[in-house]
Amino acid sequence: MAAPTPTVGEALVTMLEQAGVDTVFGIPGVHTIELYRGLAASSIRHITPRHEQGAGFMADGYARVTGRPGVCFVITGPGLTNTLTAMAQARADSIPMLVLSGVNATTTLGKGRGHLHELPDQAALARTVALWSHTLTDPAQLGEVLQKAFAIMTGGRPGPVHIEIPTDVMKLPAADMTFKMPETAQPRPSPADLATAARMCTEAKRPAILIGGGANHLGDGISRFAEALGAPVISTTNARGIMSGHPLDVPASPSLDCVRKLLAASDLVLALGTEFGPTDYDMYEDGGFTLPANLIRVDIAPDQLSRGPQPALAIKAGLGAFIDDMLANGDISKHLPAENGADRAQSVRELAKAEIGEAYRGHVDLLQDIWQALPEATLVGDSTQLVYAGNMYVEAPRQAAWFNSATGFGTLGYAAPAAIGAALGHPGRPAIALLGDGGFQFTLAELGSARDCGADVAFLVWNNEGYREIETSMTASDITPIGVTPSAPDFSMIASAYGLASRRVTSSAEIISALKELPRPCLIEYLDTGSA
Known part of the structure; x- marks a missing residue:
């Protein structure tokens, strides 16, 4: 039959x-x-x-x-x-x-x-x-x-x-069951664009590179290209960790004044796979982000090249193809890189840490302590205090070890389910969901999903009893705060109801201890009464 x-x-x-x-x-x-x-x-x-x-x-x-x-x-x-x-x-x-x-x-x-x-x-x-x-x-x-x-x-x-x-x-009968993945090739830069880009790079004495999410999974090529130019590399939120630990790495927001000064003092900036979104480049909406006229933009999407800062040279190409072709260029391979690139990068790293302020430095120290305790961890964030700080400055240990929804579209309720997806995508790498008490309630029930699939996730709830960032903004705008203090449940009891281990803590040291000691999935609630 x-x-x-x-x-x-x-x-x-x-x-x-x-x-x-x-x-x-x-x-x-x-x-x-x-x-x-x-x-x-x-x-x-x-x-x-x-x-x-x-x-x-x-x-x-x-x-x-x-x-x-x-x-x-x-x-x-x-x-x-x-x-x-x-x-x-x-x-x-x-x-x-x-x-x-x-x-x-x-x-x-x-x-x-x-x-x-x-x-x-x-x-x-x-x-x-x-x-x-x-x-x-x-x-x-x-x-x-x-x-x-x-x-x-x-x-x-x-x-x-x-x-x-x-x-x-x-329900209909299928005609065929075979499938072959399509073969796609990145568009390559034209020979003329490559020649012009190589000339601009070899003539530059103080080059700098901006990388966005389009540079993900291209870390080795980005590093070699930056070394060939002697160029500091500034990473946006979605590019953090691509240059992890490299002397040319600047893991700081272009919204910071010190980063902007580095770019303004550069005689060439290459913007690679970044759309120049305001939540990365003008977070404080002061209009102070500017670039030198000598700008090269490389993007696979032609419509992006016509938006934002207008470059001296716009190159429609896959970023991997562009980097490969540039590294193969004879003029680049023989070029002597700028000698002060690493010094410029180190100076801006130090200035950025100072500029973000004491409160944010404390948050960043905690983030670095988490990676010290759990080196393989992926930190996945919502819009909350730790995430705001890390987006300004954080040294992620590798590509895709730091990402969140606090830039761009800016959804709440992202971190809990996205952390589950990240943990399932990379078995052996725990995911830490960085959550505010308000935003967590958007997707609180995903604790049950984590339990069902045994996800290697710790849900770190930063509880400041409401939407503190919005409350602060309303007060600064002389608006009486309203609607910013939604009641939070007893998170530990909810975790227990789902069968998850939990702990309530009041210090950074206790957070680290809980991350080391609790079986995952687990929930850690940090009671924050002093953050602005």
């Missing part, structure tokens, strides 16, 4: 396996159960969050540490709308994410008859944040559509992609 023909849902799971997907994050529902038909027999691990926003944030954290797309299964309607916030954060930070959702049966689409989970145009809604959204109606096109999705996520500036499958199409 012949085996039954696989359905579209079963074929999808098989193709994801062939694409190297090992984990999907999602909450099954009546509109996605056909996607789950082949999942139990596959090699893919399924992680169930407590909310679809958590699924998206878990996929985000997983993608950041692995460099591979995070994958979500979400239901029609509210499942997708719950995921949109996470997709928007991924879009802002260029994180590859594949969101696979159901949609109502093809005969009902656009009819507005009030079917379960119905939206006027679900794909159009997804397109507001996705790089691409597609409705699969022909089973024969499944492999082609999936190939295009991976090509978009990996062939240019990464971001979220959405594929929706009508509930009736999920």
Whole structure:
């Protein structure tokens, strides 16, 4: 007897396996159960969050540490709308994410008859944040559509992609079960642009480099290129740790005055894979960030090259391709690097530590102590005191050991699920979720998800009894603070209810002890009554 023909849902799971997907994050529902038909027999691990926003944030954290797309299964309607916030954060930070959702049966689409989970145009809604959204109606096109999705996520500036499958199409027989990952090549810089860039670099006496999230996973090339020029390398939040421990590393925000002075005194600045977002370059909104006229910008996305500071030379190219070609350039290879690069970098590191102030220095010291105690840890942050300090200055031990949602799109509720995704993406590397008591309540239930999958995560709650940063801003603007003191639960009791170990602490030393001693997943609540 012949085996039954696989359905579209079963074929999808098989193709994801062939694409190297090992984990999907999602909450099954009546509109996605056909996607789950082949999942139990596959090699893919399924992680169930407590909310679809958590699924998206878990996929985000997983993608950041692995460099591979995070994958979500979400239901029609509210499942997708719950995921949109996470997709928007991924879009802002260029994180590859594949969101696979159901949609109502093809005969009902656009009819507005009030079917379960119905939206006027679900794909159009997804397109507001996705790089691409597609409705699969022909089973024969499944492999082609999936190939295009991976090509978009990996062939240019990464971001979220959405594929929706009508509930009736999920059940149809699949035409094919084979899938081949698309071959994508980074666009290379033109010979003319390379020649001009090499000339500008060899003529510079005081070069500097700015790197953003587009430089992730290119640490070796960035280091060799910086050494060839003798250029200090300033890393934005999403690039921290790429140059870890290197004498040319400046792990400080371009919003700091000392970093701005370094750039202003440079006779050449190369901006590599950075969009010049205000939350990195003008955090205090003082308009004081400027660059010298001799600016080279390199970005894989041409639209980014036309935004923000206008360069003397704009190069559309994959950053890895640009660095490889520059290092292979004869003029660069024979060039004598600037002799004072390391001294300039060290001076700015020292000035930055002084400029951030005593309170932030204390927070940064704690962050460095955490890595001293747990060298393999990944620190994943929400918008909270420790994260604000670290974004100004922190020496992360490696790429993707420090990331958060306090810049760019700026979601709350990010750190808890994203830390779970990071821990699952890199087994053996514990993740520390840095949380405020207010923001943690957005996704507090993900404690249960961590328990279910045994995630190697410590949830560090910085409890200052409300939205202290917003309260301070309201007071500074002569606005009577209101709405900034939401009640916090007894976090230890909630952790206990989920079966997690917990400890309440009042000092940095106690935080470190708890991180060393408590079995993970665990919760540590720090009671902060003095932070501004």
